[in-house]
Amino acid sequence: MPEVEVGKSAGVIDCDIHPTLKSELDLKPYLSQHWWHYLQTYGQRTRQALIKGTPYPKMSPAAARRDAWPENGWPGSDLTLMRRQHLDHHNITMGVLNPLHPSGGELNPDLSAALCRATNDWILENWTRHEPRLKASILVPYEDGEASRREIDKRAGDADFVQVLLLSRTSEPLGNRRYWPIFEAASEANLPVAMHVFGYSGYPITNSGWPSYYVEEGANHPASCQASIASVIFEGVFDRYPNFRLLVIEAGFAWLPALSWRLDKLWHRMRDEVPHVKRPPSEYIKERVWISTQPMEEASRPHDVVSAMNDIGMDRLLFASDYPHWDFDDPKFGLPPALNAEQRDLVRSGNARKLYGR
Amino acid sequence: MAYFVAAEIDEIRPGQRKLVQVNGRDIVIFNVSGSFYALHNRCPHQGASLCDGLLTIAVTSKEPGIYDFDETRNVIRCPWHAWEFDIRTGRSWCEPNRFRVRSYKTEVESGEKLLEGRLAVQSYPVRTDDTYILIDV
């Protein structure tokens, strides 16, 4: 891709940065003795087999950029390196921290709630309170709607939290009633809900079973997001919670228009099945769904990517770097060069400012 | 094109690499089993520094399930999106005709010969007793 020089004017808002623990010890101050003992004895367990690593092995250690390892600890665990390599280097004026481990997908529901609470405490004390450019997502034990509500209510007043975070491979489609307390609490707190890819639903990662390869896992992430977007629409979540907003992170975006069109056709044909859905699905998507740019789409003809962005709405796309992961998008070179200055500013910061109210 | 002295051979042992600035360019030099290869240090994808990448072998296959691991197929894997670039030609393995990184010819020459003025060189502290890697930039 050709180089595009970016002026020093507008900074970048990065809606997806992944902080990591140096080790589980980081959480110890924020966990009860009981839960610390439990964690040391039984460990974290999710709906997949492995204690370490992931079912589909990544292409690089810790799924990280090879140049993002600090001298000590995991990529993403060192604020100094993150500042130097990313925040300062790319003029990130606001970065949103989305911790992926631990997640709300822990099988033991009480441990899940305790880990989320501990992680949210850890993030404040170790990250956002030290670095004003960094904000955070409220990690919630998303399979337990009421416990999630309690965590959201606890954090809602803290300006360091800008959204609620859950992972895309939930154990039911996201519009299912068990998740409604999350949407209710987030709406009341005026916080968007961010659905970030990954997690383990307990079902195969395709609806025809388990693929062999990591490349297939990557290619199939949008499928989970598509199912959950359809679900929140057809379960009437957007109607029920007029303030509920959904941000999809790390699934790319070019698939969203086709989903809109397909759901519209089906709604027109079979509205009588879902009378509580008052409007065509594409209208909900246009008004209540935002989507991150990462991983940036790569078409044979670059203008096709811009077409897709226009179909979605240039005001709905949020730049995300995914720092420090391997499929990181560079803020300078990760956006289509064909965007004009106004479009670039919207995607790099304007849309996020509006969504987060900052 | 002219040859520039880029480094002493002792600085880059087999399996190692060095990032140099030559004639205004960032170039990474690799030593693979005693031979030197030089590539522009910038991934054509999103600009990552190839010097931070993984030096490895490109596995190929003529049939699903059969892996051909020819250890002469040296590649540098970009530290970000893992694209593989042939060390010798700079061509990507995924789409060799579409994505490539500039590769530079290298030569090894003794300090003595260099000081004789045998090859055109830029100023670089050259000693008669040492041996140098030259890059054609």
Place this chain on the structure above:
Amino acid sequence: MVLRDLRAIDCDMHPVIPHVADLAQFLPPQWREVFESRGIPDFDSISYPPNAPLSARLDWRPPDKSVPSRLDDFRKHILDRWRLRYAIGNCCYGVHLIFSEDMAAALAAAVNDWMAKVWLDADPRMRASIVVPWQSPERAADEIDRCAADKRFVQVLLPAMVEAPLGRRHYWPIYAAAARHGLPIGIHAGSSYRFPVTPVGWPSYYVEDYASQSLAFQGQVASLICEGVFSKFPELSVVLVESGVSWYTPFLWRLTKYWRGTRSEVPWVDRPPIEIARDHIRLTAQPFDAPDDPAVVERILDQLQSDEILLFASDYPHWQFDGDAAVPNGFSHDLLQKIAVRNPLNTYARLHEAAA
């Protein structure tokens, strides 16, 4: 009317088996006994609830409002009305739902024999896909070998959701058999319901179930390409039937992007997935998920970067369009002719041969 002038080839219509009893005469006596004595009801799938609007267009339903199932219905509504050259029958009767591979194999054979007698023998314009027991790839291959002798069978039919992604080596005997006979594989919307229809579980509503068909095709395209099916079987083509179309190109962009960095994981994929797809994969054009806007339709078509990919289809009797609008506005006349005749002829080699 332009459609009638095309003399099109309909690459997806659905013969319906009204009752399992209609298959009795085609079943061996032992299986006839099983079905009768155990009172096994019909294998209708929740993929198409009979009375759901999508399952059959209202004006095509007979007076009793059932799903139209007779050849005469199809002639009246489509085959004669549009002056089709050929129509390919994809019988989606629930053979794919059965757990016993023996029962599935017996029923598949009965469905194919029924298809030959009730549809193919009755109208020289009819062609069919071979229904196979995917539950046992070896027996599926046997059924392909058996039916391939009848040249009116032009394709092998598989449902879009089974027990493992279709590219897995476990299923390769099916592709070997299809390739032996020069038959494409038709992957058709529908599920065996071995898993929920989404990777995140069971959705509450039918409308979501049908929407999730496009997810299935995404996974299958990735699997076929990444497992190297087209490397192992270079002559094989695959048709995605009733997929929705507009999801396809964006998916190939993503798959190709990921492949660039993960190439070493699947080194037999030796060129970009989007190029492999262009050579080996075709899509039926109905349903075509797009708004009623020719500019959008044109853009989707343009992004395919090939006019050889789409195949004309009615998807009869599913309610995907009204009147005779089998193709949305936005297709040029030239493209319409290609998808109606040239592309199907290129995809289904047997269409060139005279019927047996």
